[in-house]
Amino acid sequence: MRxxxxxxxxxxxxxxxxxxxxxxxxQAWSRSGGGDPGLLLAQQELVLAAVAMAGVGDLALRLAPQWPQGLPLLSCSKGLDPERLSTPSQLWEDAIAGLPLVVLSGPNLATELDQGLPAASVLASRHRDLATALQRQLSGDGLRLYTNNDPLGTEVAGALKNVMAVAAGVCDGLGLGANAKASLLTRGLAEMGVVIEGLGGQISTLYGLAGLGDLLATANSPLSRNYRYGALRADGLAHQQALAKVGATVEGAATALAVTRLADQRLWHLPICEQVADLVQERARPEESVRSLMDRALKGE
Structure with a gap:
């Protein structure tokens, strides 16, 4: 394909x-490289959007007048828009009416894929035939693709696992042990489920590649930018210092702020997300965040 x-x-x-x-x-385009990406659209059979979450909304609006009818988009960005509290695919669909859209997500650490190590991911879409066709065309020796019909739940899971990866980095950075890490990720998975269900996604997506699969990879590997950010914060670095040390976008930081705003609107209780948001805004130190989670009122699981 082109x-x-x-x-x-x-x-x-x-x-x-x-x-x-x-x-x-x-062909590849980036904002830093300049040029008009709209001029490249007519030549393509598929477009993959892998820009950082902060750039999705503006890019979608910029390309909307030039988008060829029927040209499919594979959205590969992860996060929540901090202003509109929307997922990447929602921003694209709001800008381009009738857009054939598929979401890619899963445990896909870029460094491992670059090394040719095997991985699996999911293509999520309401356009079943398109997802199935892309599954055949894009699967290869190093990447096995599955499909589902829950793009919203897939995106929410992919966004929130980054928040949990920040918390996991803090946990490991403080040397809290395997019991604490397992407890954190289990309760983090529950919070992800609250948001997926609350926004109308399918809870089964939580236990697939975009949910549990991506969480296990991102929350346990120093290859994850979000995990490294959490570990650096546990080591005493301030927010901006940790971002500079990571040297790349840490989507979990912005996502924590966005999802806690959403939780305030919907009256969801997301204690781990709240503590990560406090950490990002430097309203609490890592040790205080841990203490706050452990001192919460007792409840049923």
Whole structure:
């Protein structure tokens, strides 16, 4: 296929490498490189959007007038828009009416995929035939793709696992042990479920590749930017110092702020997300966040 990849960050570059290995003809565009991406659209059979969450809304509006009818988009961004509290696919669909859209998510650490290590991910879409076709065309030796019909739940899971990965990095950075880590991730999974169900996603998605699968990879690997950020905060670095040390976008930080705003509106109780948001805003130190979680009122599981 002729494919355009929007975004040349770590994830975008990895997607370009994967597609070229599979024999697709790939072009790539980034905001830093300049040029008009709209001029490239007419030549493509598929567009992959791998820009950071902060750039999705503006890019969707910019491309909407030039988007060819019927050209499918594979959304590969993860997070929640901090102002509109929307997922990436919601921003694209709001900007481009009738857009054939599929979401890609799962345990796909870019460094491992670059090394040719095997991984599996999910293609989520309400357009079943399109998802099935892309499953055949984009699966390869190093990447096995599954499908589901819950793009919203898939995106929410992919966004919130980054928040939990920050918390996991703090847990490991403070040396709290395996019991604490297991407890944290289990309760974190429950919080992810609250948001998925509350927004109308399917709870079964939580236990698939985009939920539990991605959480296990991201919350246990120093290859994860969100995990490294949490570990650096536990080591005493301030927010901006930790971001500079990571040297790349930490989506979990912004997502924590967005999801706690959403929780305030919907009256959801998300204690781990709240503590990560407090940590990001430097309203609490890592040790205080742990103490706050442990001192909460007792309740049923």
């Amino acid at each position: 494919v355009l990849v929007l975004g040349k960050g770590a994830w975008g570059r990895t997607l370009v490498t994967l597609l070229e290995r599979q024999g697709h003809r790939v």
